[in-house]
Amino acid sequence: AWAAGVAAARIAGRLQAFERDGVQVRVDVGHNPQAAGQLARALKAEASPGRTLAVYAALQDKDAVGVVQALQEVVSDWTLAGLDGARGQSAAELQARLADTAAATAALAGTVEQAMAQVLARAERGDRVLVFGSFHTAAAALQWLQAHA
Numbered sequence: 001a002w003a004a005g006v007a008a009a010r011i012a013g014r015l016q017a018f019e020r021d022g023v024q025v026r027v028d029v030g031h032n033p034q035a036a037g038q039l040a041r042a043l044k045a046e047a048s049p050g051r052t053l054a055v056y057a058a059l060q061d062k063d064a065v066g067v068v069q070a071l072q073e074v075v076s077d078w079t080l081a082g083l084d085g086a087r088g089q090s091a092a093e094l095q096a097r098l099a100d101t102a103a104a105t106a107a108l109a110g111t112v113e114q115a116m117a118q119v120l121a122r123a124e125r126g127d128r129v130l131v132f133g134s135f136h137t138a139a140a141a142l143q144w145l146q147a148h149a
Helices: 002-008 033-045 064-071 091-097 112-122 135-147
Strands: 016-020 023-028 052-056 077-081 107-109 128-132
Touching: 016 135, 023 033, 023 135, 033 064, 033 128, 052 064, 052 112, 052 135, 064 091, 077 091, 077 112, 091 107, 107 112, 112 128, 112 135, 128 135
Parallel strands: 023 128, 052 077, 052 128, 077 107
Antiparallel strands: 016 023
């Protein structure tokens, strides 16, 4: 029973799936290159006929360049969002750190919630929206999705 329970366990914010008007939404807490690599492999294994639009918000002490590099083959459109708090950073600060990456020309949003609204407004049926970068990012995304169900 324990083994079955562990096998069936799901963690909120770990490649958590939603659907909004024909758009797949995936929320993930991945915040380091290793987790981003696992996320990229999982996304490649999923069927997604459209684009993958990312909302990425990271704490300032994380390897943001390594994270973007791990996902650059999967993500076709980037939006960066700011995070509050002592370790947080604005979207512009994150973008400056990502100057030599696929996210260098990303759209910017003040918050994860604003970024989600922007990206879902641009997404088309069949697209996939990936929201990731930290536990803070995932928590904001999950709250926004619940409020806009």
